[in-house]
Amino acid sequence: MxxxxxxxxxxxxxxxxxxxxxxxxxxxxxxxxxxxxxxxxxxxxxxxxxxxxxxxxxxxxxxxxxxxxxxxxxxxxxxxxxxxxxxxxxxxxxxxxxxxxxxxxxxxxxxxxxxxxxxxxxxxxxxxxxxxxxxxxxxxxxxxxxxxxxxxxxxxxxxxxxxVIPLSITLFLLLPRLAPLWKMPSANQAQTGLSDEVQVGDISELIRSDRLAFRASFEAPQNSSQAWYWRAMVMDRFDGQRWFRSQATQLKSNPPRGAQGESYQEYSLILESNSQAWLPSLKYSQSTDVGIFYRADDNWEFESPPMNRQQKSMRWLGSSGNSDISESNLTELIDLPPQYRVELESFIQGFRAYSSASQQMSALKQWFLSQEFGYTLQPPAYSGLQGFLDFSFNQQQGFCVHYAQSLVVFARALGIPSRMVTGYLGGEWDDNGKQITIRDFDAHAWVEYWDGEHWQQVDPTAWISPQRVALNYSNNPDTAQQWQQTAGTWNRIWYSQSLNQLRQGLDQIDYWWASWVLNFDSQRQFDFYNRLRTLLGNSSLIVATASVLALGILISVLLWMQPWHWRPAPKTTRELRRQLKRVKAKGLIRKKSESLQDFSARVAKQQPNEYAQLKQAIHKYEMYRYSAQSTIDNYKDS
Structure with a gap:
């Protein structure tokens, strides 16, 4: 047109x-x-x-x-x-x-x-x-x-x-996975997610977001009822208003070493694109994947922020990892703004009677339990020293960051080296207990303190609201109503129990897509071929590869040409073709724009002896092709 x-x-x-x-x-x-x-x-x-x-x-x-x-x-x-x-x-x-x-x-x-x-x-x-x-x-x-x-x-x-789908799948598996010629530029705008700085109230903003943070998949079923803490960053500096990471925590360090004969568990992470470089993992995890390194604060980090989906293979050592810290770092981990020490001096006197850090932390736990603390997603605004005092001794209503901050400040006032850890708690397990999905609203903060030999993990939120550790916001009786008021209509519907099977099914499909399509890089292709070579041997692998390639090409050609739809030409058509070929051998060639009638007229003038048979063939073809009685088919004519 x-x-x-x-x-x-x-x-x-x-x-x-x-x-x-x-x-x-x-x-x-x-x-x-x-x-x-x-x-x-x-x-x-x-x-x-x-x-x-x-x-x-x-x-x-x-x-x-x-x-x-x-x-x-x-x-x-x-x-x-x-x-x-x-x-x-x-x-x-x-x-x-x-x-x-x-x-x-x-x-x-x-x-x-x-x-x-x-x-x-x-x-x-x-x-x-x-x-x-x-x-x-x-x-x-x-x-x-x-x-x-x-x-x-x-x-x-x-x-x-x-x-072309069969051929595309074949080439996807067989062609070498080359490194990309270019990479996505780093984003320069803030994204929803954990930040490398924390002010009281920051994590509460994440409960409004259901953005997928990452998924983890284990080889064996896990105990989904236990608390799963996914570490991201350690906040060891406090200026009275905000918590942030020191340079010492971001230095590269040797990955943890497992004890001789200690068992471990393999797991795989599918991480969403993020402007931050931290990599959430279980404490004391190993990895041999490229592009990541282990930090001095016992966390993993990307060499550069992942601007697309990444898959990383990890090995969890459980509690058997090594711990080490210098005396200078221990001194920094009891640092507090002077005004905080002044305000807390009288309060902490009662805890100095205990001789060890573990005993003092146990006493602090008993104090928290003796107060009227409550867990809420909509706390008052607590800012600076006065906000800290209001939360700790007056209003006593908050969520994970408030409790983590209070416990770290109390511990440091007692001279116990301690730090705040941010990451994620829990997630949504599939029915088999092998895969867990973690979203922004699973963000959490807890505490680690040094007992003289090891880092000990403490979650003061679990003291006040054990249900928060076992259940997410939507199912926790303490927060379900608040979460519904905050989350929005779509989230309330989508994360309801009635859609649980559908949601998990879609999550499983998306995990498969990320694992086997988006992250099928050269290393995973190499592993794939190694497994095949182990099963088939070198010579058989070459034959199998060639066969798969040939099969992919053959299937695509067959789908394109569709020979099962082919039908033999009618007898009248075959006879016309034969007569045209015979006339062509005599030197008369039909032009592309020439009708059959015009061509037969030209044959009558130039080759009269060939005209009769050609005319009869044209007549039968036109009767079959255009006549109202064209129901005569090839097999009847024959």
Whole structure:
């Protein structure tokens, strides 16, 4: 079609644009969908004859102004997302000049490019499904140029994509996994999640977010009823307002060593993209994976923040890891702002009678239990020294960070080296007890103190609200009502018990996608081949690899050609072909644009002896092909 476009084609194009914007909505500027939808509306009004398309001068002016606004409003966006915004702007403004076939072709290529870019920004399996739908919709748009809308089917556009799936899977497994030529640039805006600084109240903000933080998978079933503490960072510095990490805790250190003959457990982490470099893990975990290192505070960290999903293999040593700390660090871990020591001097006198750190911590536990402390997700604002005193001795209503801060301050006032640990508590286990899903609202803080030989973990929240340790916010009787008021309607529905099986099933699919597709790198491909080589041997592995490749190619070719739909040509058609071939041998060749009747007339003039048989063959073919009595089939003729 070389003329103007039809209204049906514009409708499909508008549906393509709406779906593309929906997928990219959270990663692009609000201005872009507005400009694009106005452009779509203008294009539709023009094709229906009510308006006319804008002139090139007006379109250029609008494009320049819109581009300047995008660059200004997106100045703080990561460079890759800004690039995506520019492509989306051009994609939307293209509607204002849709007139010819080539305009639709350019629009379709832009939409398919944006589908690919959406997978770079977010690679979850639901995003891959939406990207596939966007691509199929744009193929459908291209097909609408040559077919009427009512004759188009979704399957028409998806068949070419399905044909290459066997070959794509084969090449995915067999081709070497090369390192990427480029990496996503680091994000420069804050993301929801744990921060490397903590002020009282920070973690409470995370209970409003159900963003997936990471998933862990164990080889053997685990005890899902026990408390699972996933360490992320250690906060060992306190300035009276905030807790933060010292340089000493971030230094590289040797990974923990397990005791001779001690058992361990293998587990695997699938971590979501994050602007922070910390890697949550169980205390005293080992790993031989590249791109991570062990810190002096007994935590793991990435060499650079993971801007896409990462899979890491870990080995948990349980409580058998090594602990070591220098005298200078111990001195720093009892540091407090002077005004805190002054205010607490009289309070801590009663605890000095105990001789060891363990006895003093036990006495502090008894004091907490003797008070009227309560666990709440909506505490008053406690700020600075006065806020600390109000929480500890007056209002006594708070959540994990309040209790962790109070215990560390009390311990340091007594001269016990102690620190706050932030990470995650618990998560949602699958029915088999092998996989756990941890989200932002599982964020938690607890305490570690030095007893003279080892770091001991203490969770004061568990003293006040044991249910918080055993259950998440939505199921904890102490916080369920508060969580419902804070979480929002969708979260209350999605995390209800009635949807538990559906949620776990989708989590399992997403874990499989991240583990076997997104993180199938060169190392995992090498491990995959090693396992095959162990089973088959070297020579058999080569034969099996070649066979799988040949099978993938064969299946794709068969799906494309579909020989099971082939039918032998009717006898009349075969006879006509034979006569045309015979005449061609005499030097008469039918032209591409020449009808059978015109060709037979030319044969009658130039080769009269060949005319009779050719005419009879043409007559029988036309009777079979075009006559109202064309029910005669090949087998009946024969």
């Amino acid at each position: 070389n003329g103007y476009l039809s209204a049906s084609t514009i409708k499909i194009a508008m549906a393509c644009y709406a779906l593309t914007c929906l997928v990219l909505l959270t990663n692009v500027l609000w201005l872009l969908p507005v400009v694009g939808l106005l452009s779509c509306f203008w294009s539709y009004m023009a094709v229906t004859g009510k308006w006319s398309l804008p002139s090139r001068k007006i379109l250029r002016f609008v494009t320049i102004v819109a581009a300047i606004l995008v660059l200004y409003l997106g100045r703080d966006l990561p460079k890759f997302e800004l690039f995506t915004c520019i492509i989306l702007l051009g994609y939307g403004l293209k509607f204002a000049e849709l007139k010819l076939r080539r305009d639709i072709e350019a629009l379709s290529m832009s939409g398919i490019l944006l589908a690919a870019l959406s997978l770079v920004i977010s690679s979850q399996i639901i995003d891959a499904v939406f990207a596939l739908i966007i691509i199929v919709m744009h193929l459908l748009l291209l097909l609408s140029l040559d077919s009427k809308l009512q004759k188009l089917r979704f399957s028409t556009a998806i068949k070419p994509a399905l044909v």
